[in-house]
Amino acid sequence: MTLRTFPNLLICGLCVAAVTAAGILLIAxxxxxxxxxxPKVQAFINRMVSHYGFSKTxxxxxxxxxxxxxxxxxxxxxxxESKPWYEYREIFITPQRIQGGVQFWNENQDxxxxxxxxxxxxxxxxxxxxxVESYYGRQGGDFPVFDTLATLGFGYPPRADFFRQELEQxxxxxxxxxxxxxxxxxxxAGAMGMSQFIxxxxxxxxxxxxxxxKRNLWGSPADAIGSVANYFRVHGWRTGAPVAFPAQVKGxxxxxxxxxxxxxxxxxxxxxxxxxxxxxRIDGGQRVALLEYDIGSGMQxxxxxxxxxxxxxxxxxxxxxxxxxxxxxxIEQARDSQLADSDP
Numbered sequence: 001m002t003l004r005t006f007p008n009l010l011i012c013g014l015c016v017a018a019v020t021a022a023g024i025l026l027i028a029x030x031x032x033x034x035x036x037x038x039p040k041v042q043a044f045i046n047r048m049v050s051h052y053g054f055s056k057t058x059x060x061x062x063x064x065x066x067x068x069x070x071x072x073x074x075x076x077x078x079x080x081e082s083k084p085w086y087e088y089r090e091i092f093i094t095p096q097r098i099q100g101g102v103q104f105w106n107e108n109q110d111x112x113x114x115x116x117x118x119x120x121x122x123x124x125x126x127x128x129x130x131x132v133e134s135y136y137g138r139q140g141g142d143f144p145v146f147d148t149l150a151t152l153g154f155g156y157p158p159r160a161d162f163f164r165q166e167l168e169q170x171x172x173x174x175x176x177x178x179x180x181x182x183x184x185x186x187x188x189a190g191a192m193g194m195s196q197f198i199x200x201x202x203x204x205x206x207x208x209x210x211x212x213x214k215r216n217l218w219g220s221p222a223d224a225i226g227s228v229a230n231y232f233r234v235h236g237w238r239t240g241a242p243v244a245f246p247a248q249v250k251g252x253x254x255x256x257x258x259x260x261x262x263x264x265x266x267x268x269x270x271x272x273x274x275x276x277x278x279x280x281r282i283d284g285g286q287r288v289a290l291l292e293y294d295i296g297s298g299m300q301x302x303x304x305x306x307x308x309x310x311x312x313x314x315x316x317x318x319x320x321x322x323x324x325x326x327x328x329x330x331i332e333q334a335r336d337s338q339l340a341d342s343d344p
Contacts, residue, residue, distance in 0.1 A: 035063045040154055044164060048171060059171075062146060062181060069151040072143055072188040076156065081317040085293035085300075092132050092323040093330060101127045101331035102338060104136045104221075111209065111222045119229035120239030126228050128328035129314065133196040140194065140218060141187035145170060149190045149199075166190055169199035176203070177215060193217025194224035195231075205231040235313040236306065243325050244308045245280030247271075247290070247301040254301070257290040262312045262321075264289045264305060271303065278303040291318050 035041045041063055048054040080088060105112060105127050112123035127136075134140045146167070153164035170190065174181050186192040190199065195217050197206060206215040209226025216223050253274050257266060264287040271278065276290060282305070289304040302322065311321035 035066045066147050066150045069148045072148045075188040081319050086296040088319045097131050098330045098334050100136050101131045102335045108221050111225050115225050115229040119233040121229040121232045121237050124328040124332040128324045129228050130194050132324050134194045137194040142185050143188050145184045145186045145190050146181050166199050173199050173203050195228050235310050237310045244302050244304045245278040247303045248277045249301045250275035258292045
């Protein structure tokens with residue numbers, strides 16, 4: 001979860017305050033270059049020793065070799081989710097990513113079928129998440145996770161507390177999974193593997209889906225697939241339920257509905273009274289969200305249901321969730337066409 005692309009933000013989900021890269025770099029440069037001289041680093045080390053029994057000597061060795069990740073500071077200040085939809089969509093809904101999804105599905109069809117059965121999450125959604133997060137494992141990130149989390153945790157004021165918590169989780173995860181800490185690489189926000197889980201999500205939601213005794217989100221497509229599916233199930237995915245429908249909007253009396261946010265809190269009848277008509281069947285008892293997307297020539301509207309909201313738990317962005325959903329539809333359609341063409 002999306003923190004990287006950020007996804008897989010995170011992945012995972014992370015929303016960051018938009019600040020200028022120059023401003024963040026100035027803040028970082030104001031700190032002493034030697035992390036071990038920083039009072040907050042010293043306090044962090046002492047906490048890890050007293051609370052979790054880590055070796056102070058080993059932690060001092062790790063912090064003593066931190067290379068500040070200026071590129072991570074710059075990247076996190078300009079997340080893709082700040083783009084308008086018509087630009088954001090072009091990053092992920094491409095012929096190459098669609099065909100890559102078909103290939104990934106074909107190569108892992110048995111594991112994906114098992115994940116559907118165990119967790120109730122469609123294969124197309126799982127594939128699309130991995131496609132958006134890491135381009136099916138091709139773009140998992142090459143930032144050293146410890147150095148990156150240390151850089152952000154002690155040099156990125158808008159989310160320093162969050163990243164220090166993730167640094168703590170990363171150290172605990174590394175001890176549990178026997179990681180070689182200096183060798184672990186991930187995104188500019190510290191997200192890891194094909195599924196781009198941040199450390200806390202890795203600890204909570206990753207599963208050993210291939211049964212080899214390890215939770216390996218880098219080298220095991222099965223573990224990545226099972227972990228994504230488990231994440232969605234835990235966050236309330238409803239098997240067989242729709243995700244979102246396009247909507248027709250008459251009049252301009254919808255702004256207050258859009259501003260209610262991603263969580264489905266709007267009674268369906270209230271939509272109709274505001275001139276919103278979903279192009280799909282929604283049971284009367286369900287609540288929905290009204291979503292607005294800038295397509296360049298105007299605004300496009302969608303009605304999001306529970307499963308759309310669950311996608312946003314991976315990355316708290318309407319843009320991200322819609323990219324995942326539309327990519328999943330495109331991959332499934334392309335694969336169905338491929339299978340139909342291959343039938344004798």
